[in-house]
Amino acid sequence: MQEKSGSLVEWLVPLGFIFCGSWLIWHMPAFILDWGGHADQLAAHFARVDVTPNMPVVMGAHIDVFDLLAFVLLPVLAVVGILTVRRAPMEFEAWGPLDRTAVFVGRVTMMLIVLLMCVMLYEVFTRYVLASGTLWANELSLWLAGFIFLCSGLYAMQQRSHIRIFIIYDAMPRWLQHVCDVISTLMIVTFAFFLFYGGYGEAFQKFARWELYGSAFNPPIPATVKPAVLFIVSMVAVQSVINLIADWNTEPVVHTAADDIDEDEIARLREAVGADEAEQK
Template sequence: MPKILRLFVKYVDALNYRVGRCAMYLIFLMAGCLLYSTFSRVVLGVPVNWVLEMSQFILSAYYLLGGAYAMQQGAHVRMDLFYDRFTPKKKALTDIITILCVIFYLGVMFAGGLSSTNYAYVYNQKNYTAWAPVLWPIKTLMTIGVFLLLLQCISNLIKDFAIWRGKPIKPASYVPDAAPQEGQIV
C-alpha cells in the first residue's frame, strides 16, 4: 500500500481510538444526571425538567462518538451465516462491497448533518420543550460522530483492500485491546 494510505489508516485509527476511549466515560455522566434526577424527585420532591433531555443528548454523543471506535474494534453486529466459512480474501472482498454501501450512506448522513447543524447555528434553533436548550452543540457532536465513523469506514476499506491483495497492514501498537482483523499480521 502507498505510504499515504498507511499514514491515513494510522492517524484515523489513532484518532478514533482516543475519541472512543474518552466517549466511554460519557455513560458515567449520563448515569450521574439520572441519579441526580431521581434524588431531586424522590428525596427533595423537586422534579427537574432538563435532566431527561440532557441524558438523551449525552447518550446520543456517547453512541455517535463511540461508533467509530466500535467499528475499529470489530464490535458492531454482523450476520455470520456464511461469512465465518470464507477465506480471509473472500471476507475482505465481502467487507469491501458492504463498506462501500456504508460509506455512501454515511456520506449522505454527513451532508445532512452539516446542513442541520448549520441551520441550528444560524437560526439559534431551540428544542420545543420547557427547558428549550439550543441544539447546535449536540448537532455538532452528532455530525462529528458521523464524520469519524465515515473516516473509520474508509480506513477499514483500505485495510480490507490490503488484505484482499495479500499484503495486510499491521495493526498499530497504540491499540492494545484491538483484535486484529482476519489475515492481519500481528
C-alpha cells in the first residue's frame, strides 16, 4: 500500500471531476428537458443559463457535445481518481475499494474548500476594493458549503474522525464494545433508511422540476442539495457498516491526550529548529 500522497494527478483528477460535475449540474436542464419531459419555465431558464448556446446539439433537442463530454468524463474521472488516490501518512489504514472511494471524495472536498475560499476572497475584493459586489458569490458560497459539509461527513466516517466520547467506551470489555459498535451502526443505518424513505419523493420532485433558489443568481440549490443529502447519508451508512466489519477483530484502542499530537509535525518542527540553530552557529 502506498504511504505517500500529493502527486499532481491526485489534485488534477479531483479538479477535473469538480469541473465536469459543475458543468453537468449547470446544464442539467438540458438532460431533464430531453429525457424527462418538457416545461416552458425550465426551457426559459436553460436559455438564460446555457454557457454554450450556439453549439450544435448531438442528442435530443438541447444536449450539445460539451454536455455529452462532461456526462461521459464524470464517471471516468471518478474511477481514475479512486484508482490513483493514495493514503497520506496521517490517514486511517483501512484501504478497501469503498474506503478509497471515501478518500477520493475527501480529496474532492479539499478542492471544494479551496474554490470556496477563492469565491469568498473574490467577493471581498470586489465589494470592498472595487465597491462593486457580485450577485452570485453569496449563493455560490452557500451552495459549495453545503456540498463540503455533506462530503466531509463521509470522509470523517471513513477516517473514524467523527466526534466520539471514549471515557466510558474504553473502560468496557471488548465484547461490550462490540455491542456498542453494533448499536451505533444500527442507529446510523436506521436513520439513513428513514431519511431516504421519507425524503425520496420530495428530492425527486425538486430535481425533476429543477427547483431554483429564487435569488438574483438563482442557482438550483434545492434541486441539487436535497438529492445529495440522501445520497451522501446513504453512503455514510454503508461506510459505517464497512467500518464495523473492518474493525471487528482489531485490537482495542485506548485513547489518550497523546492521540491529538501529530508526531510527523513535531519531527518537522524539530528539524527546522535544529537547522536554525546550526545556521546561527
